[in-house]
Amino acid sequence: MIEDIDALVRKLERRDTVSPEERAALLAAAGPMITFAAGTDLVREGDRPDRSMLVAQGFTTRYRLLGDGTRQITAIHLPGDFVDLHSFLIRTMDHSVGALSACRVVTFPHTNLRMITERYPHLSRMLWLMTLLDSAIHREWIVAMGRRSALEQLAHLLCEIFTRLSVVGLGDRDRELILPINQTELGDTLGLSTVHVNRTLQQMRAEHLITWQGQTVRILDWQRLAGIAEFDETYLHLDAEAR
Amino acid sequence: MIEDIDALVRKLERRDTVSPEERAALLAAAGPMITFAAGTDLVREGDRPDRSMLVAQGFTTRYRLLGDGTRQITAIHLPGDFVDLHSFLIRTMDHSVGALSACRVVTFPHTNLRMITERYPHLSRMLWLMTLLDSAIHREWIVAMGRRSALEQLAHLLCEIFTRLSVVGLGDRDRELILPINQTELGDTLGLSTVHVNRTLQQMRAEHLITWQGQTVRILDWQRLAGIAEFDETYLHLDAEAR
DNA sequence: CGTAGACTTGACGGCACTCAAACAAGGTGG
DNA sequence: CCACCTTGTTTGAGTGCCGTCAAGTCTACG
Numbered sequence: 001m002i003e004d005i006d007a008l009v010r011k012l013e014r015r016d017t018v019s020p021e022e023r024a025a026l027l028a029a030a031g032p033m034i035t036f037a038a039g040t041d042l043v044r045e046g047d048r049p050d051r052s053m054l055v056a057q058g059f060t061t062r063y064r065l066l067g068d069g070t071r072q073i074t075a076i077h078l079p080g081d082f083v084d085l086h087s088f089l090i091r092t093m094d095h096s097v098g099a100l101s102a103c104r105v106v107t108f109p110h111t112n113l114r115m116i117t118e119r120y121p122h123l124s125r126m127l128w129l130m131t132l133l134d135s136a137i138h139r140e141w142i143v144a145m146g147r148r149s150a151l152e153q154l155a156h157l158l159c160e161i162f163t164r165l166s167v168v169g170l171g172d173r174d175r176e177l178i179l180p181i182n183q184t185e186l187g188d189t190l191g192l193s194t195v196h197v198n199r200t201l202q203q204m205r206a207e208h209l210i211t212w213q214g215q216t217v218r219i220l221d222w223q224r225l226a227g228i229a230e231f232d233e234t235y236l237h238l239d240a241e242a243r
Numbered sequence: 244m245i246e247d248i249d250a251l252v253r254k255l256e257r258r259d260t261v262s263p264e265e266r267a268a269l270l271a272a273a274g275p276m277i278t279f280a281a282g283t284d285l286v287r288e289g290d291r292p293d294r295s296m297l298v299a300q301g302f303t304t305r306y307r308l309l310g311d312g313t314r315q316i317t318a319i320h321l322p323g324d325f326v327d328l329h330s331f332l333i334r335t336m337d338h339s340v341g342a343l344s345a346c347r348v349v350t351f352p353h354t355n356l357r358m359i360t361e362r363y364p365h366l367s368r369m370l371w372l373m374t375l376l377d378s379a380i381h382r383e384w385i386v387a388m389g390r391r392s393a394l395e396q397l398a399h400l401l402c403e404i405f406t407r408l409s410v411v412g413l414g415d416r417d418r419e420l421i422l423p424i425n426q427t428e429l430g431d432t433l434g435l436s437t438v439h440v441n442r443t444l445q446q447m448r449a450e451h452l453i454t455w456q457g458q459t460v461r462i463l464d465w466q467r468l469a470g471i472a473e474f475d476e477t478y479l480h481l482d483a484e485a486r
Numbered sequence: 487c488g489t490a491g492a493c494t495t496g497a498c499g500g501c502a503c504t505c506a507a508a509c510a511a512g513g514t515g516g
Numbered sequence: 517c518c519a520c521c522t523t524g525t526t527t528g529a530g531t532g533c534c535g536t537c538a539a540g541t542c543t544a545c546g
Contacts (some may be wrong), residue, residue: 138381146434191389
């Protein structure tokens, strides 16, 4: 179990200090572990969960379905991310969460989270911070969707995911990563059509920015990719300081 | 001063119960009040504020400037909204906040906010909830930018702002409101060009959905506007329940 | 009455969408 | 072990929403 919250602890320690007591409190707050198959939903819009889920392994997305059947993905979550920590206070889910790959999650009953807010103010602030990071990423996506071209937007997403993976120790020195996300899902994330995602990927390959075969993505030229994306990791707030 | 946090209290009471002690604690946490002229910045990207600001009067936006000089607005804030509550934990601003109109804000020194998290767990959860609502709105904007047409997106924004104004007692029975936002700013919000915003507004007028002259906006046909936008206020979480 | 800011209009172009079909690859069952 | 199917990727043709550029109009205000 301790290793299941390891990614979260890494994520926290990148921003602040986690005391042994806090780590123990987190562990104590954890409930049963659950696994989900790729393509299944962890929670659905309209649900009122009584626990929040922390990704220990696998990739998940938050998404909304629209009346005409189209889908928009509003967030991608990696190990160390809570997918619905907000449901602790928001109560009713206003979107669904799906598994991009097979996943293992640790559940945190809301009663336990509530107890943390009653007894561990600093740990509570760190959990609050986790939702604030989600918010900062949302804003960055809004900027990308509103003002960046398809190429720039895709480049930005890749830079972001690679950086976030590195934070939890899943980044590769060769900048090669396993992304269990297909072109349709990529389109639903970027607000683009599958066809246009395909053409944009081909352009990135033609310019030797990346290779992408199956689920294996390799970033060939980080400098240029980050330049195209105007990627600035400030919004991920990677500095450890007392919160 | 009490009336300056009135909109916030209304916003909170729409979602939960605010005890007299909590209200007093909020008041006690408030620092000096500041006014800003239209067009000025309340905080800038890169700043490390030592206080958060609550809008008492006026309209503000959060925005980012890009390398090519374009701008993307990521949030619009009304009276009762904190514009940078997240700076309490995030520390470094990753975007700027500007005044759309003349504004009056109440400042909350971070040390006081920290004290609230140490002594008033329930009030802390409500403040956390305020940032979670921002997050939910961000997600809704992502959905709109990714999957809605200019007309639908604009309709959605109007429905959202009208609903949010109503929550803090600023909604008009005739669905008429004062929006101090011009077409350029609207474009920066929706990720559209000024020209296209203009044409979309004309379409809405031609279809008798709204009138918009100067800063006076009137929604003529709420049902149809909400229908076009697929507006569903669930994401604003307007139900009072214990959090 | 002149000027600045906001709004409006027209012409034109391009990025990205839709529709449709072909191609590739992995898994499955007979 | 190989048809067959499913899922994902790729390509082409045609279209359209929205952007850019440029100019003109309106309004408020000093």
